[in-house]
Structure formats: C-alpha cells, structure tokens
Amino acid sequence: MEGPQSPQYRITLLSGDGIGPEITAVARLLLEAVGRRHGFGLSFDEQPIGGAAIEATGEPLPASTLDACKAADAVLLAAIGSPQYDTLPRDKRPETGLLGLRAGMELFANLRPVRIMPALIDASTLKREVIEGVDLLVVRELTGGVYFGTPKGRVEADGRTRAFNTMAYSDHEIDRIARVGFELAHQRRGRLCSVDKANVLDVSQLWRERVEAIHLASFSDVALSHMYVDNAAMQLVRDPRQFDVMLTSNLFGDILSDEAAMLSGSIGMLPSASLGEQGPGLFEPIHGSAPDIAGQDKANPMAMVLSAAMLLRIGLKQEAAAADLERAVERVLAAGYRTGDLMAPGCTLLGCMAMGDRLLAAVES
Incomplete structure (x- = not known):
C-alpha cells in the first residue's frame, strides 16, 4: 500500500500519433498497478507531440511539451508521425519534433535491448x-552525426537541384x-x-x-x-x-x-531508452505509429509496456516493479496470447486492450 512517505514520481506521457494513444493507455494502467503493488505513487502529465501537436498548436514540439518533459522524473513516448504530414516543410513535420525533443533534453545515448523470449522463438x-x-x-549515439550535422539543405544551380547533409562528430x-x-x-x-x-x-x-x-x-x-x-x-x-x-x-x-x-519476430516487441548526462530519460518503443491500424484495437502494446519497464528500472530505480512488467509479458506470451503481428497456429488472437487486460491480470496475480 502507498503510504505517507511513499516515493512520488512525475511522468510525462507523450502518446503522439497513430496507435500511440492505444498503447499509452495500456502502459499507464500497468504502471499504476505496479506502483500500487510496490508502494510508490505516479502522477501523469499528458502532453502533445508530433502530428497531434501540429493539429493543436501548429508546431510538432510545443515549448510547453519540452518544458514538461524536462521537469518530469521520466518521459514515456509512444509514437509520432503520419503520411498526412509528409508534405509539410521539414521544420514542421512530426519527426522534427522528435529530433528537437532529443536535442532539447540533451539525450545523447540510445539503448535498444534485443532479447529473444522463448515463447516467440518461432515468430x-x-x-x-x-x-x-x-x-x-x-x-x-543520438544527438550527433548526419541527422544533426551542418551544413545541410537543398540548393538550386544551373537548372539542377542538389540536396546535402553533413555527417560530423567531435x-x-x-x-x-x-x-x-x-x-x-x-x-x-x-x-x-x-x-x-x-x-x-x-x-x-x-x-x-x-x-x-x-x-x-x-x-x-x-x-x-x-x-x-x-x-x-x-x-x-x-x-x-x-x-x-x-x-x-x-x-x-x-x-x-x-x-x-x-x-x-516483431518490431512491436522492442523497447528503448534515451539518456543524457543528467535530467530525465525518455523511454519509447522503437516501432512507428502504424497509422494503417490506428484506432482499430489491433496494436501490440508489449514494446510500450517493456519501455515502461525500462522507465521503472533506469529512470526511477524501481527494479522490482520493472521485473513485474517483464514477467507479465513473458507469462502472457507463454500462455499463448498474441496480437496480430505475432499470431501463430494454436495461439489466441487478442486486440490491444484485451492484451492489456491479460497483462494487468498477470501483474496482479
């Protein structure tokens, strides 16, 4: 039970675009559950980024979002981007907001673990x-190289167009x-x-x-x-x-x-952490926003849940709670439950929210 002296943490949630809101909802429920189980409190501050922020403010990374991320104990990001924004100027696209977030939070180290779960070895x-x-x-390395190097751009000369980027490291x-x-x-x-x-x-x-x-x-x-x-x-x-x-x-x-x-077996299974020399870390699944299945309850929330586990372990130093989330994923997979991207003969197909329910039951059992 959470007591008067229980640790309290502020988490900024960036659900973003596409399937982002669906998988964020699952992760939030599970974080709340392990918080109750291990005696710490979580407060959530939801902020727009990417296409959602463009629709709300005209900018892919509002200053208020970046400020909220810097003030948090950890940041959990789902996914950004949609083809409908591909024709916008480069500085107005969702991806520019993500790069700006990494740079603004000074997150230079991206950690992407790849571990084969026994239940998915044939996937x-x-x-x-x-x-x-x-x-x-x-x-x-996350804040240098060709994505951030200058000079960069496009030039018109002699009737021809040339584009260029600079790969640079100090x-x-x-x-x-x-x-x-x-x-x-x-x-x-x-x-x-x-x-x-x-x-x-x-x-x-x-x-x-x-x-x-x-x-x-x-x-x-x-x-x-x-x-x-x-x-x-x-x-x-x-x-x-x-x-x-x-x-x-x-x-x-x-x-x-x-x-x-x-x-x-699926990009829908892998989490990541982005860290700086100080300040909060950013935790996110490595998959994209999957706009083709957004709102259809087909998304795999497991990479988001495993990202939440990395948030607990690395960002909040709550090792036992992190292990609970990871065990829940392994138990649900071992029981034969799958989302569409992992479906195999003899398994039970679940949607995003039903998979979240199974994971929640595994945490609380």
Missing part, C-alpha cells in the same frame, strides 16, 4: 538455431557515448563491438581512434572489436549471438537496431 523469420539465446544491446561526442557502451558491456558479458565505416569515412576514422583511446584508458578489461557497418548488418542475421554490446553512430544505429528488432 522470427530466422531459424531457431540462429536466434536461440540472443541477448544483445545496441548503444546508439571527439567529445564520441568519447561520452563510448564510455556508456563500455560501462554497459562491463555490466553485461564484457564484450563491445564498435560499428563504423572507417575504411571510407573520415568521421568513422575519428570514431575508431577515440573508441580505442577510451578502451585503453579506462576499459581494458572489456573485449573490444571493430566491424564495418555493412558487415555488421550481415552478421546480425548470420550469427547474432556473437554480439553483446554494439556501439554505433546515429545513422548506423538507427538502421541496425531496426534490423535487430526482427530477430525477435
């Missing part, structure tokens, strides 16, 4: 013997994400694979030099390897068990983590 398109036992973590940006990767590898199985394109890109050559320097200076007990990004993409589907922690830049991490998601 993957890869063979059982390839993915059994996979447990890896992608550590992606030694400081590389050093701080490398330290995060090495520290996490030290807590796990002691192996870090740094992914780059140092045979072609100057920026990757600096990346490799700085990762080597941080390794020698502070983390020589961690086994360090390097891999070109094209080979890493192949190795993820050839032999994913070889990886423990994968350290990557912004662009490469964006691509590789989505590829790694399919090892689990």
